[in-house]
Amino acid sequence: MSEHEERRLEADKTEPDGGAVEGLNESPTGAVESEDESSEQGDRENISEDTEKYDARKIVTGEARYTADYHERFPELAEAKVIRSDIAHGYVEDIDTSAAEAMDGVYAIVTPWDDVVPEKAYSSSGQSYPEPSPWDLRVLRKHVRYVGDPIAAVAAKDKETADRAARKIDVEYEELDAVFDPEEAMSTDAPQLFEPDYVENKQTGADYERNLESHFEGENGDVETAFEEADDERVLETEWETPYQSHCVPEPHTTIAYTDEDDRYTFITATQVPFHTRRQLSLVFDIPIRDIRVKKPRIGAGFGSKQEMVIEPIALALHLKAEIPVKVEMTRREEFYALRFRHPMRMRMRTAVSDDGDLQAMDFYTLSNSGAYGTHGMTVAFNVGTKPLPLYPRVPNVRFEGDVAHTNLPMGAAMRGYGAPQGHFAVESHMDEVARRLDLDPVEFRKRNAVREGDIDRNVAILKDGDRFVRRIRSCGIRECIERGKEAIGYDDLEQPDAEHLHRGVGMAIIAQGSGVAGKELGAAQLKMNEDGSFNLQVGGVDTGTGTDTMFSQITAEVTGCDPEDVVVTSSDTDLTPFDYGAYASSTTYISGQAVKKAAEDAKERLLRWGARLLDESEGNLETGAGEVYSRVTGDSVSLEEIGYEATYGDDEREQIMGKGHHSTDESPPPYGAQFVDATVNEDTGEFEINNMVFAADCGVAINPPQVEGQIEGGEHMSLEFATSGGLEFDDDGRPQTLGFRQYGMPTTADHPPMETILVETHEPTGPFGAKSIAELPTNGVPPALSNAIRDAVGVRMNTLPITAEKVEQALAERDD
Numbered sequence: 001m002s003e004h005e006e007r008r009l010e011a012d013k014t015e016p017d018g019g020a021v022e023g024l025n026e027s028p029t030g031a032v033e034s035e036d037e038s039s040e041q042g043d044r045e046n047i048s049e050d051t052e053k054y055d056a057r058k059i060v061t062g063e064a065r066y067t068a069d070y071h072e073r074f075p076e077l078a079e080a081k082v083i084r085s086d087i088a089h090g091y092v093e094d095i096d097t098s099a100a101e102a103m104d105g106v107y108a109i110v111t112p113w114d115d116v117v118p119e120k121a122y123s124s125s126g127q128s129y130p131e132p133s134p135w136d137l138r139v140l141r142k143h144v145r146y147v148g149d150p151i152a153a154v155a156a157k158d159k160e161t162a163d164r165a166a167r168k169i170d171v172e173y174e175e176l177d178a179v180f181d182p183e184e185a186m187s188t189d190a191p192q193l194f195e196p197d198y199v200e201n202k203q204t205g206a207d208y209e210r211n212l213e214s215h216f217e218g219e220n221g222d223v224e225t226a227f228e229e230a231d232d233e234r235v236l237e238t239e240w241e242t243p244y245q246s247h248c249v250p251e252p253h254t255t256i257a258y259t260d261e262d263d264r265y266t267f268i269t270a271t272q273v274p275f276h277t278r279r280q281l282s283l284v285f286d287i288p289i290r291d292i293r294v295k296k297p298r299i300g301a302g303f304g305s306k307q308e309m310v311i312e313p314i315a316l317a318l319h320l321k322a323e324i325p326v327k328v329e330m331t332r333r334e335e336f337y338a339l340r341f342r343h344p345m346r347m348r349m350r351t352a353v354s355d356d357g358d359l360q361a362m363d364f365y366t367l368s369n370s371g372a373y374g375t376h377g378m379t380v381a382f383n384v385g386t387k388p389l390p391l392y393p394r395v396p397n398v399r400f401e402g403d404v405a406h407t408n409l410p411m412g413a414a415m416r417g418y419g420a421p422q423g424h425f426a427v428e429s430h431m432d433e434v435a436r437r438l439d440l441d442p443v444e445f446r447k448r449n450a451v452r453e454g455d456i457d458r459n460v461a462i463l464k465d466g467d468r469f470v471r472r473i474r475s476c477g478i479r480e481c482i483e484r485g486k487e488a489i490g491y492d493d494l495e496q497p498d499a500e501h502l503h504r505g506v507g508m509a510i511i512a513q514g515s516g517v518a519g520k521e522l523g524a525a526q527l528k529m530n531e532d533g534s535f536n537l538q539v540g541g542v543d544t545g546t547g548t549d550t551m552f553s554q555i556t557a558e559v560t561g562c563d564p565e566d567v568v569v570t571s572s573d574t575d576l577t578p579f580d581y582g583a584y585a586s587s588t589t590y591i592s593g594q595a596v597k598k599a600a601e602d603a604k605e606r607l608l609r610w611g612a613r614l615l616d617e618s619e620g621n622l623e624t625g626a627g628e629v630y631s632r633v634t635g636d637s638v639s640l641e642e643i644g645y646e647a648t649y650g651d652d653e654r655e656q657i658m659g660k661g662h663h664s665t666d667e668s669p670p671p672y673g674a675q676f677v678d679a680t681v682n683e684d685t686g687e688f689e690i691n692n693m694v695f696a697a698d699c700g701v702a703i704n705p706p707q708v709e710g711q712i713e714g715g716e717h718m719s720l721e722f723a724t725s726g727g728l729e730f731d732d733d734g735r736p737q738t739l740g741f742r743q744y745g746m747p748t749t750a751d752h753p754p755m756e757t758i759l760v761e762t763h764e765p766t767g768p769f770g771a772k773s774i775a776e777l778p779t780n781g782v783p784p785a786l787s788n789a790i791r792d793a794v795g796v797r798m799n800t801l802p803i804t805a806e807k808v809e810q811a812l813a814e815r816d817d
Helices: 003-011 035-039 056-061 067-073 159-168 223-229 274-285 312-322 332-337 377-386 420-437 442-449 478-489 548-560 588-615 640-649 705-724 782-794 805-816
Strands: 078-084 090-096 106-110 150-156 170-175 212-220 235-242 254-259 265-269 292-295 326-329 345-353 359-371 397-406 502-512 523-529 535-539 567-571 622-625 628-631 637-639 658-663 672-682 688-698 755-759
Touching (some): 067 254, 067 265, 067 326, 078 159, 078 312, 090 150, 106 159, 150 159, 150 312, 223 345, 235 420, 254 312, 265 274, 265 312, 274 292, 274 312, 312 326, 345 420, 359 377, 359 420, 377 397, 377 420, 420 502, 420 782, 442 502, 478 502, 478 672, 478 688, 478 755, 502 782, 523 548, 523 588, 523 640, 535 548, 535 588, 548 567, 548 588, 588 622, 588 637, 588 640, 588 658, 628 640, 637 640, 672 782, 688 705, 688 782, 705 755
Parallel strands (some): 078 326, 359 397, 688 755
Antiparallel strands (some): 078 150, 090 170, 106 150, 212 397, 235 345, 254 265, 502 672, 523 658, 622 628, 628 637
16 A cells, blocks of 8 residues: 555544544545546546647647637627716616617617516526525616616627617616625615615625625634633734736637527537536526527637637527527626626635644624625635635634625625635634744744645634535645745855845745535536547536536547547537536536546447457456557457447347446545745835746646646746735726736737746545546736735735835835834
8 A cells, every 4th residue: 555545544533633523534435436446546547648639739729619709600690898887876767779779780789678688587607406596686777876887789691780779879878876885885885785675685694784795604612712721922913905806818708699490599609517407498488498508619718718608698688579590798898897797706715823833713704895786796705715725624622603795896706716715814824924924934823724635624604504515634745835936046055136125025824725616516427439449428517618518538548448549529419418507616627537548448348348348358358548448467359440340230139339437425635845935126116027826736746737736837827916006997977097018018029027837736525536626726816926026025014906116115114114
């Protein structure tokens, strides 16, 4: 037995303090891999291999087809324009469409009063059913709550005609007072966004008379007593704030709605959640699910922005009225002010530390600005605490509390990291400050207190009742991540610049995420063998450009013994592929990949049966690999192609070799990482330069290492943007001032510092071939690591994002006063 397996077996016997934990020794779903599978980790043919991305050549040559590229299939296709509110709060009194309707080439105009526009309340969040977010949206809104609320839409022969028609539509409002600050919004005398009976499916602690979407709290241990008993010099409280962040998707939201030859409503749409969208459209328009089809083509990234049913209802309403296919495509301007964003947060962190440097208590509070509507509001706020606090699972006293408030600003929603980037900024910057105030090395302080393999993590379930989602940590490479990242950044050998006004520092942060939503996921797959030994894989999992179709082909090939190129992947068509919750919460490899593995194993049983017939050997002697079924005893083999033809055309018996699999679980094993930032600060001006960034990641077994590295580098770029630029600006009336990339200031490749990526392999026994997730993890680390690097360099703390030279200069001036 390997040293890793011995450690895992020992960890499964006891809690870190030696106490047995009933019911947590095995996965609740029995998903722990067998001893045989675990022992064959080194015998991989297609796992941990550099397999070319499934659609890479099509993308770089322009052959990949995105939603807008399907316009040529429709000789008669209307182009749409959405009319949006230009006030922050009020009622739409009248919409005069007469001038627009008189224009040539205008096919249809819809308003909230049209028969084809449902009045039914719904949530746009693409999550499990019933949605955990409140049902507070209407397709078109009579009561507008932010500048950008959709109030009407026009379909015309082309974009130019639709734009001109939209400008001719006259809207009359009854304007109301607005509120833009979440703390002010919770005041009893603030303008009220929702009537108390307007919202269905209200959240925990909701109080719409105070614009409160949700209030929640949870506690492990006795936090107040811990602070009362703590030495005052070892108690620290800090405050943190993060802004809006735009998804900056390369492909804007786009959908085409039409009726097929069987009178079924069909959507070609850029979505991360095809099956959720189908269900939601069925609910809102009262159409049977069987009469709706959602097809996902190539997607130009989603990052969470397409984890919602955003424009599909408007497209369907226009299609129903125009009675021809309709394309709705957002402009870049709309993406920047009217759609979805990362929630702004204000956070407060308090800790108590023992004389020996052990964390004794953590008290964390967040106030989330949910914007005008509640999609993902409560669940994102949950993650602000339940992602970073589990980095320290042995702290005996932990409290997490939060408020989610509505304002007359754009909607916060799902975005890569889903609350974790905000939470890690507060928690990991705070931990760095604690170490420095106590004259402890920040790296050693984290290593002393951080999670270890075998720990029981109760913080992840701090807001849940019971122990169902309390988890045992079965794989954790965080200390190796720290050590390798520390060495790569040159933590112990930092050379200071010669100029007296320049100071160099290194900051680090440890980070974690999850692998799907525990107890709230389902992925399914079906595998069909062709005569020549190739396979067709139908899988509901959604590839948003991340390369998951490639990962699916590698898993299939590893199990069946074929080449990844011999697996044709069809993903995410609600008519053709099995069900899947969609691409979000870093679930695709861990959940959908496990479903693919089960489908391939199901097919493999049939391969071995036919191989046994053709080789006249026992199935127990056989294995798959290198395009064959071979005997481990005699060495004899038969090709997959021979089996394919024999199974399909044999004289005595015939069979379509197929495999099916589905996967759901209460498990969500965290990937871990260590982010390091090396920065030089000009003490005279506050300007800073990032010299280098190093990210070391434990994502279990990397199915395709180059794709994992690509995910890390893309995530770091998004994290750098969150740390140093971006954010949305509004005038005093709530009108957006950030309307494009130029004002937004996203870093370009020319602005980006060097990056080094380190993969630390562990083996997660509940994941496919030992894999965990990676996609969201690297979005969490740069803000705290940069704040910590500046603190290390010049002794001032940056506690608001984005971090700018002006803020550093102001902090230096205050330090010197």
